[in-house]
Amino acid sequence: MYATAPGAWFASLPRAPRNVGDPLEPTVTTTDLPRQSRPRDDRDDFERTPPQDLEAEQSVLGGMLLSKDAIGEVSEIIKARDFYRPAHETIYAAILDLYAAGEPADPITIAAELTKRGEITKVGGASYLHTLVQTVPTAANAAYYAEIVHERAVLRRLVEAGTRIAQLGYAGAGELDEIVNTAQAEMYAVTEERADRDPGSPIASIVERVVDSVGARSEGEITGVPTGFIDLDSLTKGWQPGQLIVLAARPAMGKSTIALDFARAAAIQHGLGVALFSLEMSEDEIGMRVLSAEARVALHHLRGGTVTDDDWARVGRRLPAIGAARLHVDDSPGLTLADIRTRTRRLAAQDGLDLVIVDYLQLITPAGSRRNSSRQEDVAEMSRGLKLLAKDLRVPVIALSQLNRGPEQRQDKRPMVSDLRESGAIENDADVVVLLHREDAYEKESPRAGEGELIVGKHRNGPTATITVAFQGHYSRFVDMAQT
Structure with missing residues (x-):
């Protein structure tokens, strides 16, 4: 030299x-x-x-x-x-x-x-x-x-x-x-x-990728991670890389249930890598719900140990597919944003990663340096951090979130994006906001008992819509209306 x-x-x-x-x-x-x-x-x-x-x-x-x-x-x-x-x-x-x-x-x-x-x-x-x-x-x-x-x-x-x-x-x-x-x-x-030294991409490669994506969309193809719901896939073309999807609802609507539906669709039905961070349910509870939904065995049978021979037969038929799934569940208590970032990066390097789900955003533990900050600041930090994680890993991140009491104070209980709890930053950071609503959660004798609505209230790169799905609570799952 x-x-x-x-x-x-x-x-x-x-x-x-x-x-x-x-x-x-x-x-x-x-x-x-x-x-x-x-x-x-x-x-x-x-x-x-x-x-x-x-x-x-x-x-x-x-x-x-x-x-x-x-x-x-x-x-x-x-x-x-x-x-x-x-x-x-x-x-x-x-x-x-x-x-x-x-x-x-x-x-x-x-x-x-x-x-x-x-x-x-x-x-x-x-x-x-x-x-x-x-x-x-x-x-x-x-x-x-x-x-x-x-x-x-x-x-x-x-x-x-x-x-x-x-x-x-x-x-x-x-x-x-x-x-x-x-x-x-x-x-x-x-x-x-x-x-940070990444110089970016030349416009030729960007346009080529966009043209391929537009072509696939025009042919009705799903270009992202399948959601497991026909109408939702038709609207979104799947969860797209780099997106932050916020799934929000009032308590007891079934947020965790439909999040597991998204996880099962990606990991079990399509063989994709999924990381599920559960800050609310234990991994045993998640395993039980996955088994109930996949094998169509009543959840209360599994919980109560009253499993019939027919139930065992259905479980046996689904176990190979469940066992082969690249679904990683982490129920560690007190997870911080840094924990989630570190563990997802490790999973991505070891096994490949296509989807990240966090249940739920408000339960992420603030970093030590932020423990004197306001709740709104904490939630805004978590929201922004998950959006950056999605961009960094180039995978969709689904973050579950609570809603405030706004729907319960209105005659029409359907939630709105403005009902997102504790931080308007969530709405700003999200590429897609899906609000889950079940009328029978408020009115047991509702003529729409057993139905759920996926209200796509924000869709940065597409239209919004309300999609009706069926709620099968005994199997701990939501399904397309056509499957009922």
Whole structure:
């Protein structure tokens, strides 16, 4: 990569006179001494010089001072804080500022800019800027050097995150779950920064994908995760990747039941990967409901242990399909948004993931740093976090939510989107809002007993509608009206 040995090449470069605190000359510590000259200490691993490549940093800056094109290329790869030396960070920021203003960025103009800012001495003087240009014969490799600088910066952040995590472990202060969540957040921040470098997609590939999707929709195909309901699939074409779907209802309407219907349709009927986070029901209760719905065995038979021979036969016929399903149930208490994010990412990596269901949004535990916030702020944070999760994983996320008492105070009990409880942010974040209503929940003798309504009150990319389904409470499921 270099014409001479990197150490000798770097040592031969002109240096500005060193002043105390000069960022060009890091203070020498015991870690700069040969290891055999100092006693072994368990802290050695933490005191080692962080990952860096000063020659690459100089080559990047030299290339940028030589070529306007190099500035554009490098700025897509690294940020100012990716530089190890503070002086290099300062020079880089000045180059980008002049570049953004449409002005030339060369040793003379950068020296003038840094002088105006009172920072020229801090970076080693104007002579150091000319030295940077002399270090590279051409600007053609600036992007390559920038990749090296970025790689070292990511490694430094991993070291920093690891150090902070180690300190958390040794301190042992606070609740264990909060410590684990903080540690996960440290690592997630590093990986997210890598993801931020995604340059996006060219319009050609986007349009090609859209054309394929439009063609499939025009032929009546389901382009997303099937819902399990014919009319709902016809309206939505399935749950789409990146969507946040909010399923809301008053208590005892059957939110959890229909959420399980969505999960069963995806995992058991279509072999897709589903993660179900149940913050209300236990996994045994969920298993019992899935068995009841799939085998058509009365739920009270399973709960009471009064299963007949015919019931056992139906269970036996459905067990292979249920056992093969990629349906992952997590009923851990006190789940935070960070927990859900971490576990879904792990599932996506291990087994593939096509749908995430959270039952329900208001039961997600706020992070420790937000425990003094208002309930509205907490719910807004959860809603936004689930929307970002859907975009990050590129899968639909269904979040169950409660409604306020608005429907019960009206003559017409049908819910409206404005009845979403505790936060208008839910409505803003949601791509689809489905409101579940059963008239017989209010009036037992209703002529519409056994019917449910899926009121699609918001559909960001399509029409809204009300879809009638049948409620089979004894089997813990909703089905299409045609199946009754």
